Amino acid sequence: MTPRILRSTTGRILRQLRHDRRTIALMLLVPVLLLTLLYFMYENAPGVFDGIGLIMLGIFPFVIMFLVTSIAMLRERTSGTLERLLTTPTGKLDLLFAYGIAFGAAAAVQASIAAGVAYWLYDLDTAGTTGLVILIAIANAVLGVALGLFCSAFARTEFQAVQFMPVVVVPQLLLCGLFVARDQMAGWLQAISNALPMTYAVEALQEVGAHPDPTDKLWRDLGIVAGCIVVALVFAAATLRRRSP
Amino acid sequence: METAIEVRDLVVERGKRRVLHGLSCAIPRGSVTGLLGPSGSGKTTLMRAIVGVQVVKAGVVKVLGQAAGSAALRHRIGYQTQSPSVYPDLTVRENVRYFASLYNGITAADADQTVVDVGLGEQAGQLVGTLSGGQYARASLACALVCRPEVLILDEPTVGQDPVLRDELWQQFRVMAATGTTLLVSSHVMDEAGRCDRLLLIREGDLIADDSPEAIRDATGLHDLEAAFLHLIRSTQTPAEAAR
Numbered sequence: 202m203t204p205r206i207l208r209s210t211t212g213r214i215l216r217q218l219r220h221d222r223r224t225i226a227l228m229l230l231v232p233v234l235l236l237t238l239l240y241f242m243y244e245n246a247p248g249v250f251d252g253i254g255l256i257m258l259g260i261f262p263f264v265i266m267f268l269v270t271s272i273a274m275l276r277e278r279t280s281g282t283l284e285r286l287l288t289t290p291t292g293k294l295d296l297l298f299a300y301g302i303a304f305g306a307a308a309a310v311q312a313s314i315a316a317g318v319a320y321w322l323y324d325l326d327t328a329g330t331t332g333l334v335i336l337i338a339i340a341n342a343v344l345g346v347a348l349g350l351f352c353s354a355f356a357r358t359e360f361q362a363v364q365f366m367p368v369v370v371v372p373q374l375l376l377c378g379l380f381v382a383r384d385q386m387a388g389w390l391q392a393i394s395n396a397l398p399m400t401y402a403v404e405a406l407q408e409v410g411a412h413p414d415p416t417d418k419l420w421r422d423l424g425i426v427a428g429c430i431v432v433a434l435v436f437a438a439a440t441l442r443r444r445s446p
Numbered sequence: 447m448e449t450a451i452e453v454r455d456l457v458v459e460r461g462k463r464r465v466l467h468g469l470s471c472a473i474p475r476g477s478v479t480g481l482l483g484p485s486g487s488g489k490t491t492l493m494r495a496i497v498g499v500q501v502v503k504a505g506v507v508k509v510l511g512q513a514a515g516s517a518a519l520r521h522r523i524g525y526q527t528q529s530p531s532v533y534p535d536l537t538v539r540e541n542v543r544y545f546a547s548l549y550n551g552i553t554a555a556d557a558d559q560t561v562v563d564v565g566l567g568e569q570a571g572q573l574v575g576t577l578s579g580g581q582y583a584r585a586s587l588a589c590a591l592v593c594r595p596e597v598l599i600l601d602e603p604t605v606g607q608d609p610v611l612r613d614e615l616w617q618q619f620r621v622m623a624a625t626g627t628t629l630l631v632s633s634h635v636m637d638e639a640g641r642c643d644r645l646l647l648i649r650e651g652d653l654i655a656d657d658s659p660e661a662i663r664d665a666t667g668l669h670d671l672e673a674a675f676l677h678l679i680r681s682t683q684t685p686a687e688a689a690r
Contacts, residue, residue, distance in 0.1 A: 205547065205550075206547070206548055209544060209547035209548065210544075212544075213533070213536070213540070213544045216536060216540055217533060217535045217536055220535050220536065220573065221535060280531055280533075280534075281527045281529060281530075281531030282531045282532065282533060284499055284527065284531065285525065285527060285531045285589075286548075287499065288497050288498065288499060288520060288523065288525045289520055289545070289548045289549070289593070290517075290520045290521055290548055290549065290550075291548050443498065443499060443515060444498065444499055444500060444501045444515065445499060445500070445501060446459075446460060446461070446501045
């Protein structure tokens with residue numbers, strides 16, 4: 202890895218994003234709109250928004266960054282820019298980390314706005330601090346980026362790439378404990394749930410919701426999410442081939 | 447003369463089809479070599495092998511004395527793919543500055559100069575996606591030129607360019623060669639062939655001519671290079687192919 206190349210590649214990805222005002226607007230506003238929807242859905246059920254709204258703060262960045270990254274990386278692969286970059290001094294990790302940092306930064310802005318709205322406009326109540334919620338949201342976003350980078354290798358067109366979203370995202374959403382508490386699931390469902398990274402992100406958020414100080418479980422869960430990010434990046438690096446048939 | 451690119455017994459298969467059948471050639475340093483041949487003859491595959499992005503079945507490809515695609519070469523080689531590979535959602539200047547930033551010692555000012563050199567000075571602030579086809583291709587060319595590489599592999603760089611621009615680009619290629627750059631340029635346009643120091647003519651993955659334009663004219667007895675190539679292509683056809 203070369204710091205200069207990592208820096209300029211991160212800058213290039215952010216510049217591409219900056220030219221795309223509509224995507225920025227969607228990225229920043231959609232979570233806020235969905236939170237608004239949730240808030241009013243549970244307006245007459247006290248305490249429910251505190252649970253679901255909190256989990257959503259972690260899920261939005263994951264879903265949106267997965268989608269954005271898988272399409273962006275697919276474009277690199279299909280437009281020939283990836284092949285060209287691999288003939289330059291750019292390393293595979295330069296490129297992958299640049300995506301992680303650039304979209305991670307975008308996710309930080311997104312998560313901060315969403316959390317700000319949830320806490321101050323809709324009175325989200327958590328025992329732990331907002332900072333921890335945002336930290337988990339960013340970790341989740343980077344996880345989405347890493348999985349998106351990896352999954353883009355298995356799509357040939359953008360049409361196919363968007364179909365990976367239900368495959369990768371929906372099972373994690375269903376089994377993370379949002380709809381049915383994990384200890385009430387059948388054993389085999391729990392086993393699957395244990396193998397999915399989002400489970401730990403959601404558990405970490407619930408820990409922040411329930412405890413004023415960061416718990417050991419929270420750090421363990423964040424560590425697992427970080428581990429999954431590394432594994433996904435390693436797999437993504439394996440899909441970047443300098444030579445193709 | 448010193449050899450910049452050496453290809454020995456290169457065999458490439460794409461899918462089940464054998465694209466290059468044990469091709470050998472040597473390209474001298476500080477020259478412009480034209481790579482010509484009918485479409486589908488293996489020009490792009492040979493270029494990809496030289497850049498080091500093509501999986502090869504057998505044979506040796508060396509650039510500046512090192513194995514093609516080796517890490518040390520990535521600072522010294524520039525490659526323009528046939529279909530322009532730049533970021534359509536960035537401006538011309540942003541694209542070229544980005545590719546410049548990947549190399550040591552190439553500045554943003556160098557990038558801006560390269561944008562002017564390819565005739566896109568007025569479009570520097572325009573998004574590449576909004577350019578015309580010819581301008582789009584020149585933006586891609588600028589990204590290959592900007593690192594001032596010792597070896598420059600250009601796959602059909604002048605397609606879609608008007609005659610005046612084509613002439614200017616070829617003058618630049620000549621200047622680069624005069625200062626020691628080795629250029630390999632594929633082309634379909636025969637009046638460009640006459641501006642090369644050497645010509646490689648390939649047909650169905652075999653090299654059928656590797657000589658200077660003058661030597662090819664002399665050997666075929668034809669002054670017009672297009673006629674000379676047609677003659678060479680037809681004379682290497684098997685009777686069965688000719689009957690088709």
